[in-house]
Each structure stands twice: as structure tokens, then as C-alpha cells.
Amino acid sequence: QSGFVNIIGRPNVGKSTLMNALVGERMSIITNKPQTTRHRIIGLVSGDDYQVVFSDTPGVIEAPSYRMQESMNQFAFSTFEDADIMMFVTEPGEHYADDDPIIQRLQNVKVPFFLVINKIDTVDDGKVLELIKLWNDRISFTETIPVSALQKVNTERLMEVVMKYL
Ligand code: GDP
Ligand code: MG
Numbered sequence: 605q606s607g608f609v610n611i612i613g614r615p616n617v618g619k620s621t622l623m624n625a626l627v628g629e630r631m632s633i634i635t636n637k638p639q640t641t642r643h644r645i646i647g648l649v650s651g652d653d654y655q656v657v658f659s660d661t662p663g664v665i666e667a668p669s670y671r672m673q674e675s676m677n678q679f680a681f682s683t684f685e686d687a688d689i690m691m692f693v694t695e696p697g698e699h700y701a702d703d704d705p706i707i708q709r710l711q712n713v714k715v716p717f718f719l720v721i722n723k724i725d726t727v728d729d730g731k732v733l734e735l736i737k738l739w740n741d742r743i744s745f746t747e748t749i750p751v752s753a754l755q756k757v758n759t760e761r762l763m764e765v766v767m768k769y770l
Pocket of ligand 1: 616621726
């Protein structure tokens with residue numbers, strides 16, 4: 605089993621924290637270039653019979669207001685096509701519209717794409733169920749997994765689901 609998982613989402617939804625939680629103790633290598641908001645971070649999880657590469661892309665920013673942000677968006681999107689799994693990370697909150705540019709792109713993605721609702725430690729179970737329904741009414745995800753990257757809730761489960769698709 606081997607593959608490439610692309611983690612995408614708005615800034616501050618917890619992409620880096622999630623990748624650290626997934627790669628964690630199994631980490632073999634992380635390349636972390638300076639100014640991590642502009643450079644891709646790669647985490648490799650490997651064992652005797654598997655190898656999974658996670659890519660934590662720079663945040664996608666809505667309505668780029670200057671050239672730098674524009675090129676960051678281009679870079680984030682440029683990795684869409686080579687992934688085996690797209691992992692779209694979002695968080696509870698009232699900023700659903702902010703995710704629209706990413707959602708638009710996801711509609712054309714041919715590979716399995718996961719909805720990861722992060723930071724579920726900040727809301728109650730009812731709210732989580734509400735969010736799952738709200739998101740899946742907007743777009744049909746291959747898998748929907750609520751997690752807390754910070755508290756490592758459901759992150760092992762997420763890793764199992766990743767392996768299922770590789
Ligand atoms: P990124 O910009 O998407 O890479 O987000 P980061 O991983 O840098 O996280 C942004 C902020 O959210 C940090 O302060 C994290 O500690 C916090 N955060 C990340 N995951 C969680 C979570 O599961 N629960 C809570 N409460 N905070 C989180
Ligand atoms: Mg980050």
C-alpha cells in the first residue's frame with residue numbers, strides 16, 4: 605500500500621496539527637521549509653508493507669488581494685491532480701462561504717475526497733451531526749470523518765480510512 609494524501613483547507617482550520625497527529629510517532633521524515641505558510645510540508649508514514657505521504661499545502665485564501673496570495677492559491681491547487689486522496693479539512697463555525705472556492709475545485713476531483721471536520725472538541729455531539737449533514741447536503745464526500753487533531757480524537761480512525769483507499 606502506498607499513496608499520496610493531499611491535505612487542503614483554509615488557514616487555521618488545523619491542517620498542520622492534523623498532519624502531525626497522523627504522522628506522529630510513525631514519522632519518518634518531515635521536510636519543513638522556512639515560511640511554512642508558503643511551502644508544502646511533507647510527512648511520510650511507512651512500515652514494512654506500506655508508505656503514505658501526506659502533503660500539508662499552504663492555506664487557500666479566498667479572494668486573493670495581492671500577488672503573493674494569488675500565487676499561494678495557484679500552488680495549493682497545483683497539487684490537486686497528483687493526489688490519491690484529497691483530504692478537505694474544515695472546522696465548526698459560521699464561515700462556510702469561505703470554503704466555497706475549495707469546494708468548487710473539489711467538484712472536479714477524480715480521486716476519493718474526504719471531509720474532515722476538525723476541532724470537534726470545541727462543540728457538542730449534536731453540533732457535529734448537524735455539520736456532517738450540512739456539508740453532505742452541499743457536496744457528496746467519499747468519506748466524512750469528524751476529528752480533533754489537537755486531542756487526537758478519531759485520528760487513528762482517519763488513518764484506517766486512508767489506508768482503505770490506498
Ligand atoms: P493550519 O493553518 O490549517 O495548518 O492550522 P494549524 O494546524 O496551524 O492550527 C491552527 C490553530 O488551531 C492552532 O492554534 C491549533 O492549535 C488549533 N487547532 C488545531 N486543531 C485543533 C483541534 O482539534 N481542536 C482545537 N480546539 N484547536 C485546534
Ligand atoms: Mg499550517
